[in-house]
Amino acid sequence: MKKNLENKIEKILIKGNDAVVEAALRSGLNGFFGYPITPASEIIEGFAKAYYEDLERKKKGLKPKYPEFQVFLQMESEIASINAALGGAATGKRVLTASSSPGISLKQEGISYIAGCELPVAIIDVMRGGPGLGNIAPEQGDYFQTVKGGGHGDYRLITLAPNSVQELAEFTCEIFELADKYRNPAVLLYDGYLGQMKEGVIFPKVKAKNYDRSSWAADGNKKGREKHIITSIYIAPEDMEKHKLRLKRKYDLIEEKEVRFENYKSDDADIVIVAYGIVSRIAKDVVEKARKEGIKVGLLRPITLWPFPKKEISQIADNAKAILTVELNMLGQMNEDVLISANGKCPVEFYGRCGGVIPKEKEILEKILEINRKVK
Amino acid sequence: MKKKNLEYILKSPKVEAFQNKTHYCPGCGHGILHKLLGDAMDELGIKDITIFIDSVGCSVFAYNYFDCDHIQVPHGRAPAVATAVKRLRPDKIVITYQGDGDLAAIGTAEIIHAANRGENITIIFVNNAIYGMTGGQLAPTTLIKQKSTTTPRGRFATEFGYPLKICEMLNTLKAPAYLERVALYDPLHIKKAKEAVKKALRMQIKGKGFSLVEVLSHCPTNWKMTPEESMKFVKEKMEKYYPLKIFRDREFKK
Ligand SMILES: Cc1ncc(C[n+]2csc(CCOP(=O)(O)OP(=O)(O)O)c2C)c(N)n1
Ligand code: SF4
Numbered sequence: 001m002k003k004n005l006e007n008k009i010e011k012i013l014i015k016g017n018d019a020v021v022e023a024a025l026r027s028g029l030n031g032f033f034g035y036p037i038t039p040a041s042e043i044i045e046g047f048a049k050a051y052y053e054d055l056e057r058k059k060k061g062l063k064p065k066y067p068e069f070q071v072f073l074q075m076e077s078e079i080a081s082i083n084a085a086l087g088g089a090a091t092g093k094r095v096l097t098a099s100s101s102p103g104i105s106l107k108q109e110g111i112s113y114i115a116g117c118e119l120p121v122a123i124i125d126v127m128r129g130g131p132g133l134g135n136i137a138p139e140q141g142d143y144f145q146t147v148k149g150g151g152h153g154d155y156r157l158i159t160l161a162p163n164s165v166q167e168l169a170e171f172t173c174e175i176f177e178l179a180d181k182y183r184n185p186a187v188l189l190y191d192g193y194l195g196q197m198k199e200g201v202i203f204p205k206v207k208a209k210n211y212d213r214s215s216w217a218a219d220g221n222k223k224g225r226e227k228h229i230i231t232s233i234y235i236a237p238e239d240m241e242k243h244k245l246r247l248k249r250k251y252d253l254i255e256e257k258e259v260r261f262e263n264y265k266s267d268d269a270d271i272v273i274v275a276y277g278i279v280s281r282i283a284k285d286v287v288e289k290a291r292k293e294g295i296k297v298g299l300l301r302p303i304t305l306w307p308f309p310k311k312e313i314s315q316i317a318d319n320a321k322a323i324l325t326v327e328l329n330m331l332g333q334m335n336e337d338v339l340i341s342a343n344g345k346c347p348v349e350f351y352g353r354c355g356g357v358i359p360k361e362k363e364i365l366e367k368i369l370e371i372n373r374k375v376k
Numbered sequence: 377m378k379k380k381n382l383e384y385i386l387k388s389p390k391v392e393a394f395q396n397k398t399h400y401c402p403g404c405g406h407g408i409l410h411k412l413l414g415d416a417m418d419e420l421g422i423k424d425i426t427i428f429i430d431s432v433g434c435s436v437f438a439y440n441y442f443d444c445d446h447i448q449v450p451h452g453r454a455p456a457v458a459t460a461v462k463r464l465r466p467d468k469i470v471i472t473y474q475g476d477g478d479l480a481a482i483g484t485a486e487i488i489h490a491a492n493r494g495e496n497i498t499i500i501f502v503n504n505a506i507y508g509m510t511g512g513q514l515a516p517t518t519l520i521k522q523k524s525t526t527t528p529r530g531r532f533a534t535e536f537g538y539p540l541k542i543c544e545m546l547n548t549l550k551a552p553a554y555l556e557r558v559a560l561y562d563p564l565h566i567k568k569a570k571e572a573v574k575k576a577l578r579m580q581i582k583g584k585g586f587s588l589v590e591v592l593s594h595c596p597t598n599w600k601m602t603p604e605e606s607m608k609f610v611k612e613k614m615e616k617y618y619p620l621k622i623f624r625d626r627e628f629k630k
């Protein structure tokens with residue numbers, strides 16, 4: 001009871017993108033490098049505000065609020081931003097870059113290098129409409145470029161997909177920890193709705209683990225040790241293969257240990273909706289409405305998009321009569337992974353709205369009724 | 377290679393920062409430049425606190441030759457990487473080593489903005505008027521009428537514009553602290569080049585801001601010349617278009 005009271009006091013009403021900034025700063029962020037883009041601009045502005053307010057405090061002889069936050073810099077492009085993040089991480093610092101879809105496209109070469117160099121870089125993608133300039137309305141069109149590796153070469157990005165402002169705060173802290181734990185880039189992927197939405201948040205008490213990066217970082221502390229080389233080049237085919245097989249073992253370990261999902265009433269369900277991010281919240285209401293109509297519907301919400309909850313969806317495909325994937329895109333990007341996981345064991349249908357149009361509960365419910373008639 | 381140059385290279389006071397024989401073609405300017413940069417690092421005693429940014433080009437393996445920490449980065453992006461490295465590790469020495477394709481074509485945005493912000497880093501810019509690593513294609517610095525594999529009849533301004541003068545361009549900016557162009561075609565110029573590199577590093581050590589040394593270098597392999605001919609080409613052709621001089625020296629500000 002007392003604990004609850006304490007928590008209540010700490011709960012603050014905050015916009016999604018602002019919650020990300022606050023959580024990153026509480027995670028001991030050392031450097032932020034970015035370039036403005038809607039609907040992610042509050043993030044770069046938030047870091048600027050925190051940085052210059054602390055400078056003022058220091059000038060007045062006061063203690064800075066975020067003593068670890070050393071560098072804020074608006075760069076000349078997303079390309080420069082991701083490479084600055086590469087540099088910061090290579091020297092053993094905790095760094096972050098944030099953007100929205102077109103900006104993430106530009107970062108892809110850098111992300112590939114970061115994966116190849118095995119650097120702990122945290123990346124935020126607030127998805128907007130595409131292809132091309134598209135629009136600034138929310139979509140889930142970046143599943144492919146994040147989960148399937150938008151850059152060159154085969155590599156994996158740890159990808160977390162929150163569905164509330166509370167989770168935005170929590171998962172921001174998480175991507176730093178996961179990036180450090182596995183020396184791998186980690187992405188927080190969410191649609192513009194979540195970024196712009198205001199909700200109550202209790203910020204997690206962050207206990208940032210003290211990762212010792214001095215054994216590998218190019219930190220310029222070479223006295224008494226061999227030089228440290230951060231690189232992704234392995235000219236001899238045998239060496240390259242060895243390096244990649246090591247990466248593969250790491251990816252296998254992540255797949256084994258880090259899968260996260262939310263299972264909402266899908267154990268006894270005949271039809272299971274698979275949805276992530278903002279869509280999963282609508283889907284939850286659909287589950288309730290459908291159950292009132294006498295149809296047993298459940299929801300499986302992937303929280304990690306990679307590693308993907310393959311096993312869980314496979315089990316659902318064993319027991320349910322059908323799966324319905326709902327996404328904010330037209331191709332059914334995540335649905336490809338749902339199909340692979342279900343492996344033909346039950347019918348998988350897709351319902352998508354795009355361009356910033358959000359599916360209404362009624363639409364999804366109609367789709368459920370239609371599937372129900374088919375599989376009865 | 378001229379005997380005198382060889383003597384300079386062999387006659388090293390102490391060899392610490394610069395390690396091993398290089399993978400460069402015989403007579404290549406990169407080898408001479410590596411040696412003198414290593415010497416400058418030794419004389420300044422900075423190798424243990426240096427973070428070296430290796431770009432994409434023939435010098436991508438520079439990390440094999442300099443005894444300091446290294447970060448190998450994407451083509452053209454070294455100044456952006458160096459910016460973050462220096463700002464997060466302000467007590468370290470940060471050097472980027474970039475070719476003319478890397479710095480003056482794909483990485484033009486990064487170099488201009490790093491210079492314009494006056495980042496306290498040192499750029500070693502190797503202008504050999506060609507893309508060495510990829511086999512001799514046109515560089516933004518290729519001279520008018522000079523042949524490359526993508527300008528088999530020579531570079532014409534009507535198609536490819538004029539060779540970019542990086543020092544002159546950066547000299548229009550207010551922030552840079554030190555800009556000098558040097559060459560490597562004889563022992564005297566090699567010595568001058570070393571002084572320039574050392575000066576640039578000293579600027580960084582003193583916290584003066586952005587320093588860049590443009591080094592006119594020779595690529596006998598892709599110019600399809602002997603080493604002697606290639607040095608003559610730098611002296612007689614390149615230097616005419618790219619004058620050797622100090623463009624900016626913050627220490628001698630009036
Ligand atoms: C994004 C990207 N584009 C193209 C290349 C291929 N590439 C490698 S080195 C290079 C140019 C090298 O020329 P320069 O920078 O002048 O250095 P040099 O080899 O002459 O020393 C190119 C185009 C690449 N590695 N990455
Ligand atoms: S190709 Fe040219 S620049 Fe590259 S190592 Fe050979 S001579 Fe030097």
